[in-house]
Amino acid sequence: MTELSAHLPQFQHGQLTENFPDTHLSNTNDNSERRRHDNSERRRNDNAESETNGQPQNNVQQVVEQDEEEDEELTLKYGAKHVIMLFVPVTLCMVVVVATIKSVSFYTRKDGQLIYTPFTEETETVGQRALNSILNAAIMISVIIVMTILLVVLYKYRCYKVIHGWLIISSLLLLFFFSFIYLGEVFKTYNVAMDYITVALMIWNFGVVGMICIHWKGPLRLQQAYLIMISALMALVFIKYLPEWTAWLILAVISVYDLVAVLCPKGPLRMLVETAQERNETLFPALIYSSTMIWLVNMAEEDPEAQRKSKNSSYDKQGPASRTQNEDAEADDGGFSQEWQRQRDNRIGPIESTPESRAAVQALPSNSQTSEDPEERGVKLGLGDFIFYSVLVGKASATASGDWNTTLACFVAILIGLCLTLLLLAIFKKALPALPISITFGLVFYFATDNLVQPFMDQLAFHQFYI
């Protein structure tokens, strides 16, 4: 269940239009409140292979919900820009995965299976293989469902520390261990002689900078690059350790699950989203790919929960839609918005050292930056989407007989699915699952191209006919 949220900046042709200076702050406040009320993020953990280190790795996907009410007229124009903002990273991730699959043979070699897919596919009969793959897919999906429900429960009972610890451990695993293996395999493929000291230095730097960029603050492009890299690494793990039929089945079932979990009223993801909305806070910001950086907004955080969180885990970085600006719904406001109180506190000095006053000081510079806030918003896509798109394309390039034709067809299909999903997002303006349409198109095109188009193109190339 991954969701997209599109933030529509309030500008046209690069200039602020409706926001005149005197009403500017209130406009942005209103808009950000509306956004806050509809924002929520959810994460889901995918379990990866654990045979090498015994620790289950969990990836969490987030769902971000965003309600766009401004600039109805400009929806499509922004839609185009946001679609490209997502096309590029998805394409990059797929290119990395396909390039690795084609060159590094490690990821296409069969070296066993994950413990989550215990049934082998090397069976005598087709029926047995089908049964085994169905069982494998069922086990994997149940693990994912259990993890999601666990996450929802943890979130509901405010066990933030557990969740953050979980996330930090998974990113540690990805950034250090998996990239170490990847680097090792690349060196083996190209026969590069390397010593452990250099490798240790490289992996250490890569990992530490990655942790900082992803969980705290960092340049936007670097953070995006790291997110793409860890998605690619995760996808490569799935491609290596999932047997064929199991992989296709899991892809199909996960899109259905995504659809159900995000759209059904009792779906775990939807519940997570709604809980986050009630509390007016964002979920876990570290595992969503965002095309813009709004961490300045985080400084103006009013929510005491969020303050605690930001103090504990320095999750300041992040997210478009993540931090809720203000809640005018606070009862003891006296009619003044928190924003106003902050400004007042700031002018006449804090009476006490409260989180609010601290935020006030921090809020000062960012208040002037809120004018850039609408422009900075972009689209967000959960990392799980990246991972499963890349798994599909990677599997297509690894196992298809049509080879590059199939890979290309799946690539175009996934991009078109993403485009359609964003179009639906622009129309419905609520959290949507990003997997179903793209994965359906991808699967259809994979099987059709591999079985129907490839023989046709083969014959055409043989006779050198052109269509």
Add this chain to the structure above:
Amino acid sequence: MTLAVFFGCTFIAFGPAFGLFIFTIARDPLRIIILIAGAFFWLVSLLLSSLIWFIAVKASDPQDEQLQKGLLIFGVMFSVLLQEAFRFLYYKLLRKAIEGLVALSEDGCSPISIQQMAYVAGVGFGLMSGAFSMINLLADALGPGTVGIHGDSQLYFLTSAFMTMVLIFLHTFWGILFFHGCEHRRWWEIVAVVIMHLTVSGLSFCNPLYVGSLVPSYLLMAAAAAWAYLLSGGSAQNLRRFLLCLRSEASPQPGS
């Protein structure tokens, strides 16, 4: 074989199209989406025509060479007709999209015109068609081997690359012509495009007699280019001005 052939054929086949993409399409997100959607439509048409061909082949005797070749020719012709049908469907979709864009825009005019969309759609069709024809060949060209060792033509890769390039250009021009014909209800333009496409594909049946397939295809491409240029608002005068780098205050803007 190896890298020289790979890079040579890649640049021959995709160089001009890549240049077109970089200079005219890559800047505008809307055009990129139209390009990818065009590629998608071509892909769907190919899928359907392969399905028909596959069914025909499965229903026939696999040993009969002549029959198989005949079925392949039928498949090619059917695929051409289906591609043009999907071009028409894409035209319909883009028309609707233009109406949507006009409704969504603030000043009542669409950020992209139907002529630009025609061009981009043509490039999309062409790129996808070229990619599907050429990519597996290019991948094979990277590896070891000798071209034509069993007595086939030694120019296989080169001619494939040239044919791909001409097809990409032709699809671009056909897109412009086709959409223009649909816009202005000139059915004879649409029929001309279909006939040209059938001709080019039919000429490829002459392969490996490349002079029979490549030369006429390039001539047809030149004709289509001139026609598309004229339809987009170009004229001999514009061309002269462009070539002589003359400036003029009131030169008509073609195709915008």
